[in-house]
Amino acid sequence: MKKLIFFAALIMSLSACRDDKKTTGEDPRVEGTEFDSTGVEAPDGDPKNAQTNTEKTYPATLQTVFTAHGGLDNWKKMNNLCFEMKGKNGHETHTVSLPNRKTKIESKDWSIGYDGKGVWLLKHDLGYEGNPVFYHNLMFYFYAMPFIISDPGINYEAVAPTELDGKLYDGLKVSYNKGVGDSPEDEYILYFEPDTNKMVWLAYTVTFKDQKKSDDWHYIKYDKWQDVNGLLLPEKLTWWNVENGKPKGEKMDIKFDKVTATETMLDAEVFAKPAEAEYVQ
DSSP, rough: HHHHHHHHHHHHHHHHHHHHOBBBBBBOOOTTOOTTTSOOOOOBOOOOOOOOOTOOOHHHHHHHHHHHTOOHHHHHHOEEEEEEEEEEEEEEEEEEEEETEEEEEEOSSSEEEEESSSSEEEEEEEEOOHHHHHTTTHHHHHHHTTTGGGGEEEEEEEEEEEETTTEEEEEEEEEETTOSSSOTTEEEEEEEEETTTTEEEEEOOOOOTOOOOOOOOEEEEEEEEEEEEEEEEEEEEEEEEEEETTTEEEEEEEEEEEEEEEOOOOGOOOGGGOOOOOEEO
């Protein structure tokens, strides 16, 4: 019975994505790559002299980054984002309704969704290892960079040019107002090329469990992009090891396939909690 429910939901999700024009990247099934859904992380604070986007205004430097990636106006026209990737336990299909951030992730062993009321989990043969609340929008948040940091309740602060892996990058620190998101104490630093304004690195801290500020920075390199309906979105993300607070050598990567971003509004039923699923906290 659970398998029938899973495949029905999966068909609905895939149909919602496949009805739209898509740009396909490389096959995400990388040999030897594992993804720890509890070990990949995601930010708050109130840094001095930071700018708050309560009036939908952004620092000029951030606007140039948005423009280099296809433009914030174009991003805001989109109503759904879908992609496929290889997770820790195999292939995953991610579907996101952008206006309300309802989400669904489908795999052979489990399904996770957010229906606007709460995060639900549907277990199949093996179930899910990790925290579904933490994971339900994690990869979407990383994938939707830099546009995701246009959300309300975010503060921005310029950082000094920083050398990472032998090159110098401009940077912008991102923090969150109290009560914004599941981990408002997290922080990000967006690093971008001074000449092209394209994003190259993301540094981030993780505070989901203890909700306290952290100085333990993680690094993702964004060095491969693809055009998706006029937007420059990642084709691959590479996590790096960290040595003395800086990235030092590649650790693992995740490739994204069958990516779509369109103006089509997805039906609420795509994200509805199946009868056999349970809300989780």
